[in-house]
Amino acid sequence: MLAKSKKKPAAKKKPGSAKPKAAKIAKASKAAKTARAAGTDPKRVAAILAKLDEAYPNATCELKHENAFQLLISTILSAQCTDVRVNQVAETLYKKFPNPEAFAHATPSELEQEIRPTGFFRNKTKSVMGASKAILETFGGQVPRTMEEILTLPGVARKTGNVVLGTAYGIASGIVVDTHVQRLSNRLDLTRNDDPKKIEQDLMQIIPRGKWIQFSHQIIWHGRRVCQARKPKCVECNLETLCYSKDKTV
Ligand code: SF4
Numbered sequence: 001m002l003a004k005s006k007k008k009p010a011a012k013k014k015p016g017s018a019k020p021k022a023a024k025i026a027k028a029s030k031a032a033k034t035a036r037a038a039g040t041d042p043k044r045v046a047a048i049l050a051k052l053d054e055a056y057p058n059a060t061c062e063l064k065h066e067n068a069f070q071l072l073i074s075t076i077l078s079a080q081c082t083d084v085r086v087n088q089v090a091e092t093l094y095k096k097f098p099n100p101e102a103f104a105h106a107t108p109s110e111l112e113q114e115i116r117p118t119g120f121f122r123n124k125t126k127s128v129m130g131a132s133k134a135i136l137e138t139f140g141g142q143v144p145r146t147m148e149e150i151l152t153l154p155g156v157a158r159k160t161g162n163v164v165l166g167t168a169y170g171i172a173s174g175i176v177v178d179t180h181v182q183r184l185s186n187r188l189d190l191t192r193n194d195d196p197k198k199i200e201q202d203l204m205q206i207i208p209r210g211k212w213i214q215f216s217h218q219i220i221w222h223g224r225r226v227c228q229a230r231k232p233k234c235v236e237c238n239l240e241t242l243c244y245s246k247d248k249t250v
Helices: 021-034 042-055 068-077 083-096 100-104 108-118 121-138 158-169 179-187 196-206 209-225
Strands: none
Touching (some): 068 121, 083 108, 158 209
């Protein structure tokens, strides 16, 4: 009689060894996102910066302003609104409300009507009045000069902080990441992230600090004039030979 072959007991699965497929895919996709974009080779980045200098040597912030305070207010108003519309509103706004005192002590309903064309006017009124009060009470009437301090103002996040510190004071604390910088950084493969905070960190690692302010202006100009969201004008783009975006139209 043949001896009964002993069945090997099934090997105990180590806890966590059989991850569901979905979890593995999610992990792989996260790893791909956190990996550095292939386009961040220093020579390529330098070539992109040179092309931007060539195309936009005088790029600057398109929000009209006479001082840091006006730029702060206009930047708050520019959320979900065009710079052109904000500039139209600003023409009369700063005549009626020329300084932080005037904004801080404004009648909210009157201010709301002034800034109504920029949209979200109730929230924006709260932000500009709150920021003006904080500037008076905490910062001696001056827009603060550090990111840490400027972020304490109501309605101010890193994007606004970077616009004001960079444009009004020439202080490079970071890189403005608005909708254009977000889109173009991805198209140019300078980041693989979608979150503005992560995009800013990625850009700060590959763009020399001395170029942070100008780079933001130049990319915003390029996004408005050439690399538009729906139909980028790739035939007119001087970055075309460096760009391998799937959105290219040539
Ligand atoms: S080639 Fe087209 S997609 Fe690429 S940066 Fe230029 S305009 Fe944008």
